[in-house]
Amino acid sequence: MDNERLPHRSRSWVHSYLTRLAWSDAVIVVFAVVLAQLVRFGADDVLVPNGATRVPAGVVSVALGAAWLISLRAFQTVDRRVIGSGSQEYSRVLSASLTVFGALAMMDLLFRLNIARGFLALAFPLGTLGLLSSRWLWRRRLSRQRILSHNLxxxxxxxxxxxxxxxxxxxxxxxxxxxxxxxxxxxxxxxxxxxxxxxxxxxxxxxxxxxxxxxxxxxxxxxxxxxxxxxxxxxxxxxxxxxxxxxxxxxxxxxxVTDVAGPRMMVRPVAGLPLLHIDKPRYEGANKFLKAAVDRIGAVVILLALAPIFVAIAVAVKLDSSGPVFYRATRVGINNKPFKMWKFRSMVVNADQLKAELRAVDEGAGLLFKLRDDPRVTRVGSFIRRYSLDELPQLLNVLGGTMSLVGPRPPLSSEVEQYDGRVARRMLVKPGMTGLWQVSGRSDLSWEESVRLDLSYVENWSIMQDALILWKTVYAVFAKEGAY
Missing domain, CATH: 3.40.50.720 (NAD(P)-binding Rossmann-like Domain)
Known part of the structure; x- marks a missing residue:
């Protein structure tokens, strides 16, 4: 009897974890709705009729909160099969939120309810961002516990x-x-x-x-x-x-099969047998258009936000050593088309000529050339490389369409010439400023692991996965993991 109860006892953490997730969702939704109501209507106007239907603002808030929580449950956002890893958990939370507010927006338009749009415009982003952030924090806590051999x-x-x-x-x-x-x-x-x-x-x-x-x-x-x-x-x-x-x-x-994500796989019963259907990777159509739009808009927003840092780095590079501010390196992009990749210059001007002399002490993995203490790196270059600031000008490549915010690492022509048929698949999408390789160890990765991560991204890329990688990149940069 003791052995029969072991599985139940070892999994007791799951129920409490899912309960905490559900309660945190409820608290965040209530907080977002109440705050939006206070900002839009004030504390004294809870019962004031609103819109064409003359429904009190407080009733609208209660209905929105209830619909939001029901939608989160309908989309199975606390399904234990998706919590703790992968992007499905975040995708379901975002889909549930979009469904509620999308349905409300359509009802408002069709029936001319004229519900205060300012109220909805505040509640939606505040609540959605809060829900996603909460899930990320809970996941971080769970990961730390698992590393310590708890909740396994x-x-x-x-x-x-x-x-x-x-x-x-x-x-x-x-x-x-x-x-x-x-x-x-x-x-x-x-x-x-x-x-x-x-x-x-x-x-x-x-x-x-x-x-x-x-x-x-x-x-x-x-x-x-x-x-x-x-x-x-x-x-x-x-x-x-x-x-x-x-x-x-x-x-x-x-x-x-390995490195094929769930959205590409579907089990289909054929003659009583469950057969696994694997869709082809989708690089064209609406996904490609959406990714390009996110890239352009994101690059513009980041450039505007970081303009002062951009100028400061340019001045520091110029004062630190003789030579141009930018370094334009030739890389190979989508479908093996070469392009010039922008970077802040972090090395001496004749760094390419000195590379041959340093081959004997190469510390890179596979086809990559890397040195932990590269003598060609300038003082300012050492700092900006540590925090990946030298890569900020690649935003200009993203605006020009030769790179994406997220994608495989942009390779050298000499690397591409040695690719076999399997590795060459990473050239089916645009290279990125960051990617799975960036948030998984960067220069500390082996060549085989770098290739596996790039191929995994190419085979399974999605907008939600890109968002997760961008989020993790911020942490990887400040943690200086694998950067040299």
Whole structure:
């Protein structure tokens, strides 16, 4: 009996976490609506009739708050399958907010309700930004707890060593996702030979495919991850899912593809078989237009906001060493078209000529040339590179359409010439000022990991993912992670 209760006890944190999320959502929505009402109508005009329907402002506020909270629940924003990682949680919060205010705007237009637009114009951005910020803060707290081995999902992996190892390796590399591998069930006859070692983690073999139910009870697993579905068989998979229903244990199946995001995948039943349909990456159409619009508008806003810093850096570069303020480096853009990338000059004028002399002490990964203490870097250059300020002029490239705010790292021509067919896919979208590589370690990443992140972005890019990367970039820059 004790073993049967283990999964429930180890997952008790989920309910309390979701409850806190729901309450924080309610507090933020109420705060946004009340503040908007006080600013627009004042504290004494709560019962004053408003609009063509002559409904009191207080009633409008209550109705808006209730509709907003109902919409958040309808869009499953507290679904435990999306909390803690990925962009789905933020996407659902944003979609729920847009739906409420979009519906209200259409009703106001169609029925000429004339509800105070100033009230809505304040409540919507204030509440939406508050909801997104709250979710981010809760996620940061959860990630820190998981790194300290709290609030973990205990994972029992079912599959051969060959299929299980890549999954286990990814889970080990991302402790903030909260997955602790507690054991491995392998095909019959292969349970001997000791534990499987993945990245210095010894994963014990706790049985065969026939022992999964018993292994779940004994290990206290809260999630069963199947990596060899074809070896397990359809009937055994169905029987296992039935067995796990009474244990409050999730069952997930690895589809055998990596770095493909959920929006591109859909399960379609065909002749009673669940087949995984993977859509092609979408680089054209409305998504491309929307991304271009966000890039241009964002570049203009950032340039205007940072204009004083822009001027100060230009003066400092000019006074620090002889030479031009800007450095225009040749990079390769979308569809292998070369372009000139703007940067503040951070090195001596003849840095390119000195590069050949420093090849022997190159610290870069793969095709990248990097030196932690590069003698070519000027005093001002060292500072602006530490905080990525030398890259601010790339906003001019974004305005010109050769770069995006978010995208793969802009490569050199010499790098592109050595790309194989797989790596060349990163040239299907515009290079970016920042990207997954920027928020995941920058120069500290291996070449293989940099390529994997770039390809993952190219295969799955979306506006919400871009927004998350931009948000994380601010933290990465101030933390100076991997910058040299």
């Amino acid at each position: 999902e205990r994972v029992l992996v079912v599959g051969s060593s060959a299929s299980a190892s890549p999954v286990i390796e990814r889970l080990i590399e991302k402790p903030e996702l909260g997955f602790q591998v507690v054991g491995l069930c392998v095909p019959s006859g292969r349970q001997h030979g000791g534990p499987v070692v993945v990245k210095d983690l010894r994963v014990p073999i706790v049985g065969t495919f026939d022992d999964v139910y018993l292994a779940v009870r004994e290990s206290g697993a809260t999630t069963v991850a199947v990596t060899s579905a074809e070896a397990l068989g359809h009937q055994a998979m169905q029987a296992l899912s039935w067995d796990l229903e009474g244990l409050d244990v999730d069952m997930v199946v690895s589809p055998g």
